[in-house]
Amino acid sequence: MSVAEAMPARSYNLSKDELGADILEVAMGPHHPSTHGVFRMDLKLDGETVVDLKPIFGYLHRNHEKLAEDIPYLGSMPFTDRLDYLCGMTNNWAFALSAEQLIEIEVPERAEYIRVICAELTRLVNHCLLVGFFINDLGALGTPLLYALREREKILDLFETLSGARMMVNYMRFGGVRCDLPDGWLQECERIVDQFPAFLDEYETLLNENEIVITRSQNVGVLTPEEATNFSITGPMLRASGVNYDIRKVDKYGIYDRFDFKVPIGAHGDCYDRFMLRMLEMRESVKILKQAMADIPEGPIMGNEPRVFKPDPQETYGRIESPKGELGFYLIADGTTNPYRYKVRPPSFVNLTALRHMCIGQKVADAVIILGSIDIVLGEVDR
Amino acid sequence: MSGLNHELVTQQFPEVEWEEKNQCFVVPPEKAKEVLTWLKDHPDFRLDYLSCVSGVDYLESEVKTKEKNEEGKMEVTVTQVPAKMEVVYHFFSMEKKMGPMVIKQRSMERDNPVVQSLTPIYRGAELMEREVFDLFGVQFTNHPDLRRILMWENFEHYPMRKDYVTPNDYDYEPTPHDEVIERAEERRSQLRGDTV
Amino acid sequence: MSLIAKGILQGMAITAKNFIQSYYKKERLPTVQYPEEKSTVNQFTRNIPFLVYDGEDAIDGMRCTACKLCEKACPPQCIYIIKDTDENGKPIKRPEVFDIDSSVCMSCQLCVEVCPFESIRMDSEFELSNENRFEGLLINRDELLKSNEYYHEIHPIEAQDTDDRIAAKIAEAEAKKKAREEKARLAAEAKKADAVMKNAKVAAVTEALAAKAPAAEQIQESEAKTGVIKPEAAALGTTEKSATKAPPPEPVSKDDQASTPQTKESKAPGEDSEPKIF
Numbered sequence: 001m002s003v004a005e006a007m008p009a010r011s012y013n014l015s016k017d018e019l020g021a022d023i024l025e026v027a028m029g030p031h032h033p034s035t036h037g038v039f040r041m042d043l044k045l046d047g048e049t050v051v052d053l054k055p056i057f058g059y060l061h062r063n064h065e066k067l068a069e070d071i072p073y074l075g076s077m078p079f080t081d082r083l084d085y086l087c088g089m090t091n092n093w094a095f096a097l098s099a100e101q102l103i104e105i106e107v108p109e110r111a112e113y114i115r116v117i118c119a120e121l122t123r124l125v126n127h128c129l130l131v132g133f134f135i136n137d138l139g140a141l142g143t144p145l146l147y148a149l150r151e152r153e154k155i156l157d158l159f160e161t162l163s164g165a166r167m168m169v170n171y172m173r174f175g176g177v178r179c180d181l182p183d184g185w186l187q188e189c190e191r192i193v194d195q196f197p198a199f200l201d202e203y204e205t206l207l208n209e210n211e212i213v214i215t216r217s218q219n220v221g222v223l224t225p226e227e228a229t230n231f232s233i234t235g236p237m238l239r240a241s242g243v244n245y246d247i248r249k250v251d252k253y254g255i256y257d258r259f260d261f262k263v264p265i266g267a268h269g270d271c272y273d274r275f276m277l278r279m280l281e282m283r284e285s286v287k288i289l290k291q292a293m294a295d296i297p298e299g300p301i302m303g304n305e306p307r308v309f310k311p312d313p314q315e316t317y318g319r320i321e322s323p324k325g326e327l328g329f330y331l332i333a334d335g336t337t338n339p340y341r342y343k344v345r346p347p348s349f350v351n352l353t354a355l356r357h358m359c360i361g362q363k364v365a366d367a368v369i370i371l372g373s374i375d376i377v378l379g380e381v382d383r
Numbered sequence: 384m385s386g387l388n389h390e391l392v393t394q395q396f397p398e399v400e401w402e403e404k405n406q407c408f409v410v411p412p413e414k415a416k417e418v419l420t421w422l423k424d425h426p427d428f429r430l431d432y433l434s435c436v437s438g439v440d441y442l443e444s445e446v447k448t449k450e451k452n453e454e455g456k457m458e459v460t461v462t463q464v465p466a467k468m469e470v471v472y473h474f475f476s477m478e479k480k481m482g483p484m485v486i487k488q489r490s491m492e493r494d495n496p497v498v499q500s501l502t503p504i505y506r507g508a509e510l511m512e513r514e515v516f517d518l519f520g521v522q523f524t525n526h527p528d529l530r531r532i533l534m535w536e537n538f539e540h541y542p543m544r545k546d547y548v549t550p551n552d553y554d555y556e557p558t559p560h561d562e563v564i565e566r567a568e569e570r571r572s573q574l575r576g577d578t579v
Numbered sequence: 580m581s582l583i584a585k586g587i588l589q590g591m592a593i594t595a596k597n598f599i600q601s602y603y604k605k606e607r608l609p610t611v612q613y614p615e616e617k618s619t620v621n622q623f624t625r626n627i628p629f630l631v632y633d634g635e636d637a638i639d640g641m642r643c644t645a646c647k648l649c650e651k652a653c654p655p656q657c658i659y660i661i662k663d664t665d666e667n668g669k670p671i672k673r674p675e676v677f678d679i680d681s682s683v684c685m686s687c688q689l690c691v692e693v694c695p696f697e698s699i700r701m702d703s704e705f706e707l708s709n710e711n712r713f714e715g716l717l718i719n720r721d722e723l724l725k726s727n728e729y730y731h732e733i734h735p736i737e738a739q740d741t742d743d744r745i746a747a748k749i750a751e752a753e754a755k756k757k758a759r760e761e762k763a764r765l766a767a768e769a770k771k772a773d774a775v776m777k778n779a780k781v782a783a784v785t786e787a788l789a790a791k792a793p794a795a796e797q798i799q800e801s802e803a804k805t806g807v808i809k810p811e812a813a814a815l816g817t818t819e820k821s822a823t824k825a826p827p828p829e830p831v832s833k834d835d836q837a838s839t840p841q842t843k844e845s846k847a848p849g850e851d852s853e854p855k856i857f
Binding site for chain 1 (some may be wrong): 535543
Binding site (some may be wrong): 071074075076077078079143144147150153157160161162163164165168170178182202205206208209210211212213214 | 584585586587589590592593594597606609621623624625652654685686687688689692701736
C-alpha cells in the first residue's frame with residue numbers, strides 16, 4: 001500500500017451547508033479606533049467577505065441648523081468651526097462667503113490673501129492628518145502617525161498665534177478677517193513652508209514603494225468616474241476617479257485665479273490613488289502658499305460692514321473647496337437679523353453615499369481602509 | 384445658472400413655473416422625475432451633479448402691502464400666504480462647468496407632504512433625502528430606504544419644523560444658577576414668538 | 580514583488596533614523612514632560628474671559644459698566660449680569676453679579692469684540708479643574724476681576740494697544756472738555772463785558788437825559804448795538820463748539836490699516852518693536 005492510498009487527500013472545500021456557516025452580523029460600533037469618530041457600520045459578513053453594510057450615524061447630532069435660526073449671523077460663526085473640527089479656517093470662509101453674497105461688501109486685497117494663506121495651511125493640516133491615519137489604519141500603529149502630527153503641530157502653532165486658538169479659530173468675518181497678521185508671522189510661516197517638502201519626501205519613502213501598502217490598497221474600493229458623479233462625490237475622492245472638477249478652478253472664488261497651480265487627477269479610482277492624490281495636493285498647496293506669501297500687499301483687513309447685519313429677503317448658495325470636498329451653505333434671509341433657513345452641505349455626509357457600493361465584496365480589513373480613504377469627520381456628517 | 388435659457392424648460396413642460404425673484408424652477412411633485420430626466424440628458428444643460436438637497440418649511444403667514452387706491456389714500460391690503468413645504472435641489476453641470484440651478488418641489492400640504500424621490504436618477508440624493516425626511520417629515524416616493532438618519536429610530540416629531548417645541552424634559556443638574564436657565568428659556572420662547 | 584521587500588526596508592530606515600535622531604535632535608522628540616515641565620504659553624492664546632480693573636482696588640477700578648452688550652452677543656448665553664444699585668435704589672454703572680459659566684463658554688471671543696469699554700478680555704489660564712462640577716465651574720465677579728498688570732503679563736502686545744486706545748479716548752475727552760470750558764469762559768467774559776457796557780450806557784443815558792433828542796437817537800443806536808452784541812456772542816460760542824466738535828485725528832493711531840467705522844472691533848496688534856512672539 002502506498003502512502004497515497006493509506007492516507008487519502010482530504011478535500012477542504014466544504015460548502016456552507018456542510019460547514020453549517022451563517023451570515024454574521026457585526027456592529028463595527030461607535031466606539032472604535034478606526035472609524036474616525038462616533039460612526040457605526042452594521043456589517044453582514046460571510047466569512048471575511050462583506051455582504052451588506054449599513055452605516056449608522058447621528059451620535060454627534062447637535063442640531064446646528066436650528067440653533068442658527070435663533071442667533072444672528074455673526075453669532076453662528078463660532079459654531080461653524082465645530083462642523084469639520086479639523087479644518088476650522090475653511091468652514092469659516094465658506095460661511096463668510098455665503099453671507100457676503102447676501103449684502104454688498106467688498107473684501108480688501110490683504111484680507112483675500114490672508115484668507116488664501118489660511119485655507120491652504122488648513123489643507124496641509126488636514127491632508128497631513130489623513131495620510132498619518134491611513135498608515136495607522138493599515139496597521140503601523142502610532143509611530144508614522146505621530147511623524148505626521150508633529151508637522152501638523154507647527155502649523156497649529158501658527159494658527160494659535162494668529163487667532164488665539166489652534167482649531168476653533170473663529171477668525172473670518174463678513175468682509176474680511178478679524179485681526180491682522182502679527183509681526184514675524186509671515187517669516188515663521190515661510191520657514192515652516194520651506195521645510196514642508198522635506199517632510200513630504202520622507203513620508204513618500206514610507207508610502208510609495210512599501211509592499212504592504214501597495215498590496216492592501218491598490219484595486220480596493222474602486223469607483224468609476226460616472227459612478228462618482230452620480231453619487232455626488234466631490235473633492236479628492238472625485239478627482240482620484242478621474243473627473244477634473246476642482247471648485248477653486250471652476251468657480252474661481254476669492255483670488256484663486258491669480259495663482260498658478262495644477263490639479264492632480266487619478267487614473268484608477270482606488271484607495272491608493274486617493275492617498276497619492278492627497279500627497280500631490282499638499283505639494284500644490286505649498287506652491288500656492290509660496291506665491292501668496294510673496295505677493296501679499298499692505299492695506300486694510302476689513303471691508304465696510306454695516307453696523308447691523310440685516311440682509312434683504314433673498315436666498316443664496318455659496319460653496320468652497322474644503323480639503324474634504326465641496327462645503328456649501330444655503331442661506332435664506334428674510335430681512336431680520338437672524339437667518340430664516342441655514343443649511344450646511346457637508347462633504348463627508350454626501351461622500352458616505354458611496355461607502356456601501358464600494359465595500360460590498362471586499363474583506364473586512366478593506367472596509368476599514370475604504371472608510372479611511374473617504375475622509376470623514378463626524379462633526380460634519382452629523383452637524 | 385448663468386447663461387441659462389429657462390424658456391426652454393417652460394416650453395417643454397408647461398406645468399413648471401419660473402420664479403424670477405428667487406431665480407428657481409418650481410416643479411409640481413408629480414412631474415419631478417420626468418423633468419429631471421429630460422434635463423439630465425439635454426445637451427444644453429447636462430445637469431449631472433446634484434449638490435444639495437434641503438427642506439424649507441413655511442408656516443401660514445400674512446403679507447401686508449400698502450397701495451394707493453383710486454381716491455389717493457393709502458390702503459393696506461392683507462393677503463394670506465398659505466403654508467407650504469419645499470424641497471430645494473441645487474444642480475450643477477460638471478461637464479459644462481456651469482453654475483447652480485435651483486429646482487424646488489413644492490407641496491402645499493404642510494402636514495403630510497409627499498414628493499417624488501430623485502434617487503433613481505441621482506444616487507447621491509439617497510442620504511440627503513433621508514435627512515429631509517428625518518428632520519422635516521417629507522415623504523419621498525420610490526426611495527429605496529427611507530428611514531431616520533440623524534435622530535434615533537423611535538423619535539417622534541420632526542425637529543426642524545418651525546412649530547417644533549423642544550421638550551422641557553432635560554435632567555437639570557442643579558446649579559445655584561437656575562435663574563440663568565429661566566432667563567434663557569424665557570428668551571428662547573420670546574424669540575419663537577410664543578404668546579403667554 | 581521581490582523577496583527582499585525593498586520598500587519595507589526603506590520605510591524601516593526612516594523609522595530608525597527618527598528613533599536615533601530623537602536622542603540628540605530637538606525637533607525629532609517634541610515631547611514635554613508635563614506637569615514637571617511646562618511649555619511656554621503663547622501670548623495670543625485665549626481660554627475664558629476675565630474682567631480688567633485699573634489701579635489697586637478691584638471694585639472701584641473696574642472698567643465694566645454693566646451695559647450687557649457681551650451678554651447679548653454671547654452665542655451660548657453663558658454670561659449673566661445684574662446691575663448694581665446704591666443705597667437709594669438708583670442704578671449705578673457697575674455690575675453686582677457677573678457670572679460666567681465656564682462649562683458653557685466656548686472661548687469664541689465675541690464678548691471681547693463688542694465691549695465698548697475695553698473691560699472684558701480673554702485669559703489664557705487653562706488649569707481650571709475643580710471637584711465640584713456645577714458650582715466650581717461657575718465663576719463669579721470677584722474671581723473674574725484681575726488687574727491690568729496681570730493683563731500686561733499675559734498679553735503684552737494686546738494690553739499695550741488697549742492702554743493706548745484708552746489713553747487716546749481720555750485725551751479726546753479732555754480736549755473736548757477744555758474746549759467746552761473755553762467756550763463757557765468766553766461766554767462768561769462776553770456777558771461781563773456786556774454788563775459793564777450796559778452800566779456805562781445807563782450812566783450815559785441818565786446824564787444825557789438832560790440833553791436833547793439827538794442824544795436820544797444815540798442812545799437808541801447804542802441800545803440796538805447792545806441788543807445785537809448778545810446774540811453775536813452766543814453765535815461765536817456755537818461756532819467755536821462746532822469747530823472743536825470735528826476733532827483732530829486720534830493722536831496715537833498705530834493701526835492705520837483698520838478702516839472700519841466700528842470701534843467695537845479689536846484692532847490689530849501694532850507694529851511696535853515688542854517682545855518676539857516665537
